[in-house]
Amino acid sequence: MEKVHITLVGGQPAPIYHGIVATHPDKVVFIYSEGSRSVLETLLSEIKVPVDEQAPLDPTDPAKILQRAKDLVERYANDDITLNISSGLKSWAYLFGIVFHELPNAAVVYMDQNNVLWNYRTMQSQSNFNFDMHVLFRLYGNAMEDNYKRFDEYTEKDSKMLARIEWMRSFNTNDFNKLSALLDNQRQNELRSRKTGEFVSGKSYIRWKKKEDNQLDEVVDIYLQKKNGTSKSERIASPHAISLVFNSGWFEYKVAKMLSTWDKAKEICMNCHFPFRANVDKNETDIIVNTGTKLLFVECKTQITHTTDIDKFRSVVKGYGGTGSKGLFVTLAKMSDIARKKCEENNILSFSMEDAARWHIAPEKALSMLLDNELFNINTK
Numbered sequence: 001m002e003k004v005h006i007t008l009v010g011g012q013p014a015p016i017y018h019g020i021v022a023t024h025p026d027k028v029v030f031i032y033s034e035g036s037r038s039v040l041e042t043l044l045s046e047i048k049v050p051v052d053e054q055a056p057l058d059p060t061d062p063a064k065i066l067q068r069a070k071d072l073v074e075r076y077a078n079d080d081i082t083l084n085i086s087s088g089l090k091s092w093a094y095l096f097g098i099v100f101h102e103l104p105n106a107a108v109v110y111m112d113q114n115n116v117l118w119n120y121r122t123m124q125s126q127s128n129f130n131f132d133m134h135v136l137f138r139l140y141g142n143a144m145e146d147n148y149k150r151f152d153e154y155t156e157k158d159s160k161m162l163a164r165i166e167w168m169r170s171f172n173t174n175d176f177n178k179l180s181a182l183l184d185n186q187r188q189n190e191l192r193s194r195k196t197g198e199f200v201s202g203k204s205y206i207r208w209k210k211k212e213d214n215q216l217d218e219v220v221d222i223y224l225q226k227k228n229g230t231s232k233s234e235r236i237a238s239p240h241a242i243s244l245v246f247n248s249g250w251f252e253y254k255v256a257k258m259l260s261t262w263d264k265a266k267e268i269c270m271n272c273h274f275p276f277r278a279n280v281d282k283n284e285t286d287i288i289v290n291t292g293t294k295l296l297f298v299e300c301k302t303q304i305t306h307t308t309d310i311d312k313f314r315s316v317v318k319g320y321g322g323t324g325s326k327g328l329f330v331t332l333a334k335m336s337d338i339a340r341k342k343c344e345e346n347n348i349l350s351f352s353m354e355d356a357a358r359w360h361i362a363p364e365k366a367l368s369m370l371l372d373n374e375l376f377n378i379n380t381k
Contacts, residue, residue, distance in 0.1 A: 001080055002027055002080070003026045004026065004029065004080065004082075005019065005023050005025035005029070006028075006029040006031065006072060006083045007019055007029070007084040007087070008085055008088025008096065009030050009032035009036045009040050010039070010088040010089060011036065012087050012322055013039050013139040013140065015084070015086035015087050015111035018131070019086060019109060019111045020047055022117045025049055025082070027050050027051070028049050029072065030043070031057055032054075032057065034056050036088070046138065057092070059091065060089075062091070062095060065095045065096070066099065069095060069099040073099060073100070073103065076105075078105075081103070081105055081106040082106070083100045083108045083109065085097055085109070086110050086112075101121075107119050112324075113294065113323065114293050114324070115127065115131055117129075131292055133269075133288070133295060136321070140322060144272055144273070147272065148271060148273065149269070149270045149271050150268070150269060151256050151269070151270055152268075153239075154239075154256075155238065157237075158239060160238070161241060162253060165222075165236060166254075167232075167234070168224060168234050171226075172226055175202065179206040180247070180248075181248050183246070187199060191208070191242075195210045196208065203225040206222050206223075206245065208221075208242050217241065218237070218240065218241040219235065219241060220245045221233070221234075221235050221236075222234050222236065222245070240253075248300070248302060249271075251301075251302055252270060252271075252287060255286075255298060255300045256268055256287050258364045258367055259289055262368045262371060264291045264292065264371070266289075267289070267290035268290075269288045269289075269290075270287055271286070272285050272286075274320050285298070285313075285316050286300045293376075295324075296328060296371070297313070297320075297325060297327045297328070298328045299313045299327070302333060307342045310339065310346055310348060311342075311346065313327060313329060314348055323379055326374070326375060326379075327346075327348040328349040329349070329350050330350075331352050331354075332352075332353045333352070335355075347379050349371070351366070351367055
């Protein structure tokens with residue numbers, strides 16, 4: 001007797017793949033249509049289980065759908081069958097479900113958004129299987145290899161520099177932002193292409209020097225002067241000094257450090273870049289956390305200036321992580337009521353550092369409490 005896994009193929013490949021991983025079958029049968037053939041081809045590149053080849057199935061004709069189900073019942077009458085209805089068309093799920101549910105050698109299963117596999121024969125669940133974040137990205141056509149930084153690449157020296165950067169920013173926020181965060185295309189190009197350089201605003205400046213082959217640290221010298229003539233200077237020297245100082249990288253790192261204290265954070269990726277996809281407004285996200293069961297996408301901004309940023313972020317979460325992934329928007333300043341409401345409408349969690357300070361709760365603890373409360377809630381859209 002073989003373990004045969006029959007799985008319906010629709011637009012969401014993740015529950016199909018995880019259903020196969022969870023059930024450990026000897027053979028897989030994919031039920032797909034012409035419209036889902038591309039998803040099938042992606043799945044075939046990831047699984048290492050023998051496949052019983054099938055022709056595409058009509059998406060709507062009930063007679064043809066029932067006949068395929070009955071043919072498979074007869075073909076695998078002496079085998080142990082699981083039928084995964086997590087993906088695929090509702091017409092297939094209903095008709096296949098009523099056929100296989102009555103069989104003594106079959107069980108209908110469903111993989112929910114928390115990657116819990118439910119057996120509708122025993123009414124029991126299973127969740128003790130491996131969740132591979134990088135396989136998930138490949139399933140959605142978004143291979144991220146070599147296009148991100150691991151959080152554990154940052155050193156203790158980087159961590160010590162964070163407080164110095166924040167101290168300089170608080171001294172003269174306006175000049176600091178002009179010189180490091182609000183860079184036009186010309187300055188961005190200079191920062192990318194030049195080993196050394198300087199940006200000036202009034203009497204304030206920031207100079208950078210990228211590390212040579214025999215050096216461990218990048219160096220950024222910050223000099224800020226207020227209108228009343230008082231000034232402060234600081235040298236930021238660490239392996240990631242440039243990415244920390246410029247483009248608000250210090251804030252992304254600060255959030256990542258907070259997330260690293262959360263007990264469900266198994267892996268943290270930063271500065272994640274994806275290939276372009278149709279109907280997705282941008283191809284990057286600040287932080288992605290592997291929680292062991294699903295992905296948490298995190299967008300970090302000191303403040304939300306345009307609420308359209310929330311819409312764009314939601315398109316990234318859905319387009320690159322699938323329907324089961326969660327999104328979190330973190331701001332340094334208090335989030336406006338409009339922005340917070342916009343997050344709610346888009347199923348995006350929101351967290352403000354300023355709010356956490358007002359609650360007199362350590363921000364790491366406040367963030368962990370929010371995530372523990374919301375992580376396993378099912379997305380409705």
